[in-house]
Amino acid sequence: MFNKLRQNYKLSDVLIRIAFVAAYIFYSWQECLAAANLIPTQVSLSVGATVSVALITALVIGTALMFLVPFVTNLFLNASHLHNVPRAEYALLAHAFCTIYFAVCGALRLINLVTPLLLVWGGVIFPFVVSLGCVIWFYHVTSQLYFNDVTRPFYFRVVAIVYFVCAVLFGVVL
Amino acid sequence: MKKLLLVLLALCLSLSVVGTVAFAEPETESSPVGAELLDTENFLSRLCELNGQLNGASSQSVKNEIKENLINFLKEQFNLAVGEDVAEEKYFASDTISGYNIQTKIESSSEQCVIIGAHYDAVGEGANDNACGVAVMFETMKYLAAQSSLPFDVYFVAFDCEEQGLIGSQHYVNELTAYSDVLAMFNLDSIAAGKNLYVMCENKRTDLADLILSKSETLVEKPYAAGVYNGYDTFGYGYDEFVQGSDHTPFRLAGIPVAVFFSGEYSLLGYEENAEMNTSADTQENLARINPDYLARISDLSDVIGATLTDENFVAVAQATRGQMINNNAVYNRWWPVIVLLGTLIILAVCAWLYSRKLQKKALLGHAEVKSQKVFDKPNAEDIFSFDGKPSSENKDSSDADDIFTFKN
Numbered sequence: 195m196f197n198k199l200r201q202n203y204k205l206s207d208v209l210i211r212i213a214f215v216a217a218y219i220f221y222s223w224q225e226c227l228a229a230a231n232l233i234p235t236q237v238s239l240s241v242g243a244t245v246s247v248a249l250i251t252a253l254v255i256g257t258a259l260m261f262l263v264p265f266v267t268n269l270f271l272n273a274s275h276l277h278n279v280p281r282a283e284y285a286l287l288a289h290a291f292c293t294i295y296f297a298v299c300g301a302l303r304l305i306n307l308v309t310p311l312l313l314v315w316g317g318v319i320f321p322f323v324v325s326l327g328c329v330i331w332f333y334h335v336t337s338q339l340y341f342n343d344v345t346r347p348f349y350f351r352v353v354a355i356v357y358f359v360c361a362v363l364f365g366v367v368l
Numbered sequence: 369m370k371k372l373l374l375v376l377l378a379l380c381l382s383l384s385v386v387g388t389v390a391f392a393e394p395e396t397e398s399s400p401v402g403a404e405l406l407d408t409e410n411f412l413s414r415l416c417e418l419n420g421q422l423n424g425a426s427s428q429s430v431k432n433e434i435k436e437n438l439i440n441f442l443k444e445q446f447n448l449a450v451g452e453d454v455a456e457e458k459y460f461a462s463d464t465i466s467g468y469n470i471q472t473k474i475e476s477s478s479e480q481c482v483i484i485g486a487h488y489d490a491v492g493e494g495a496n497d498n499a500c501g502v503a504v505m506f507e508t509m510k511y512l513a514a515q516s517s518l519p520f521d522v523y524f525v526a527f528d529c530e531e532q533g534l535i536g537s538q539h540y541v542n543e544l545t546a547y548s549d550v551l552a553m554f555n556l557d558s559i560a561a562g563k564n565l566y567v568m569c570e571n572k573r574t575d576l577a578d579l580i581l582s583k584s585e586t587l588v589e590k591p592y593a594a595g596v597y598n599g600y601d602t603f604g605y606g607y608d609e610f611v612q613g614s615d616h617t618p619f620r621l622a623g624i625p626v627a628v629f630f631s632g633e634y635s636l637l638g639y640e641e642n643a644e645m646n647t648s649a650d651t652q653e654n655l656a657r658i659n660p661d662y663l664a665r666i667s668d669l670s671d672v673i674g675a676t677l678t679d680e681n682f683v684a685v686a687q688a689t690r691g692q693m694i695n696n697n698a699v700y701n702r703w704w705p706v707i708v709l710l711g712t713l714i715i716l717a718v719c720a721w722l723y724s725r726k727l728q729k730k731a732l733l734g735h736a737e738v739k740s741q742k743v744f745d746k747p748n749a750e751d752i753f754s755f756d757g758k759p760s761s762e763n764k765d766s767s768d769a770d771d772i773f774t775f776k777n
Binding site: 315322343347354361365366 | 713717727731
């Protein structure tokens with residue numbers, strides 16, 4: 195199955211994009227529902243309608259993010275002068291690892307339904323740990339695919355700098 | 369005979385005058401002649417009526433007049449409920465808004481006190497949100513006034529401007545001089561329309577919660593209490609629930625133990641109030657349709673609060689609860705995880721730098737397998753040490769390394 199997918203680039207791309215959006219909905223449904231719960235204070239909405247609004251919101255944001263990922267990866271590759279990497283394939287891999295991130299983080303967020311005790315600590319630590327794992331895995335895969343021992347140190351430095359900047363920005367500053 | 373009739377007439381007149389003076393009720397400023405202590409239903413009806421008029425009035429002068437009536441009505445009923453002329457309005461004003469908190473009290477010889485609060489401002493009539501809360505407070509006044517004595521003062525405060533952002537209660541807390549003297553604050557908000565009746569005390573079980581729950585069979589504890597204030601999760605553990613944004617929050621932020629009573633229904637989808645009850649449809653008629661037993665709930669809840677406050681262990685429980693409250697230090701709850709994250713990132717950055725050096729070394733020394741053609745693009749040793757000017761491939765004797773340094777004739 196996996197080998198067949200590897201031979202069919204277009205099918206892989208479509209399936210990974212669908213999985214990306216689905217994983218994002220799974221990841222963000224709690225936040226979207228909390229936001230949608232604001233609406234009944236203004237207008238009368240049933241529970242079903244509120245849930246629908248939350249899911250549609252997550253779907254729209256997830257789809258927008260799906261189209262944003264290739265732009266971000268292109269920007270990253272251009273800014274770091276990594277011109278020997280196939281862009282579309284690299285974006286596909288980025289989609290795949292973002293999907294893994296959303297799925298695992300979404301699963302960990304389910305803990306909040308059982309107990310609120312990890313709401314703050316979990317809200318900081320879970321994304322950090324999962325994103326670190328995903329980035330290491332992503333680096334390992336892409337460095338084996340597109341880089342050699344000479345170019346790999348430069349690629350590692352670029353990935354590390356981008357990761358630390360993002361981690362400080364999203365985990366500490368924001 | 370005529371004289372006798374005149375004497376009798378004079379006697380009757382004098383008796384009627386004496387009787388009127390002897391049996392007339394004393395007139396007070398806030399308890400006008402004819403004012404009577406209302407029962408719950410009539411109190412609620414009058415409060416809803418005044419709120420409806422106030423929120424329906426178009427001109428400011430009419431609004432001011434109705435507001436004055438509303439304040440006088442509350443003061444009058446509060447005075448009658450506690451049996452003393454002690455109710456007072458406390459004016460407050462911010463940059464854009466002003467209002468009146470109405471306070472009455474049952475005094476003791478102690479310096480300690482308990483505050484029972486419910487906001488009286490509303491959207492429309494505000495039957496559920498929050499005339500019923502004020503009604504519970506009113507019934508609790510009657511309950512406690514009937515007790516012989518209490519070991520602490522009880523302040524009853526009808527807050528204004530809750531709907532505009534807890535302005536009345538925030539102002540009240542700002543005016544408090546000694547937070548440590550306040551044993552606890554009980555807040556009553558939207559207690560009638562929801563399916564369940566909840567009490568929130570803290571984000572974990574406290575002695576105060578246990579005491580309150582021991583007085584009722586129907587009350588349900590919702591332990592994830594005061595957390596969110598203006599969208600900021602101050603206590604670090606609370607769910608993002610809008611019900612938490614009520615008049616208890618400024619008290620809890622000041623370190624005073626709180627107990628919040630409210631109704632609704634919790635599920636995995638979050639907190640559900642009746643949507644009608646937060647709009648102009650929040651009328652007594654609709655409330656009676658949604659929860660026909662709302663008067664019984666008001667009565668039961670006032671009994672629970674009264675029984676809690678008159679419990680002999682209440683003071684000890686309230687003092688113990690102060691020590692059980694979750695640390696609301698923003699650094700601890702909000703920033704400590706972030707500081708840990710930052711520290712971890714610094715350690716990781718050092719590790720990444722060391723790993724980068726290792727990779728660099730590996731690349732420079734060429735220990736690893738190198739795929740790049742460019743790396744192999746170096747002069748052939750055989751060609752360097754070939755002295756006959758011919759390519760090494762053409763010299764059959766020069767293929768061995770031993771031959772390189774052999775001088776040929």
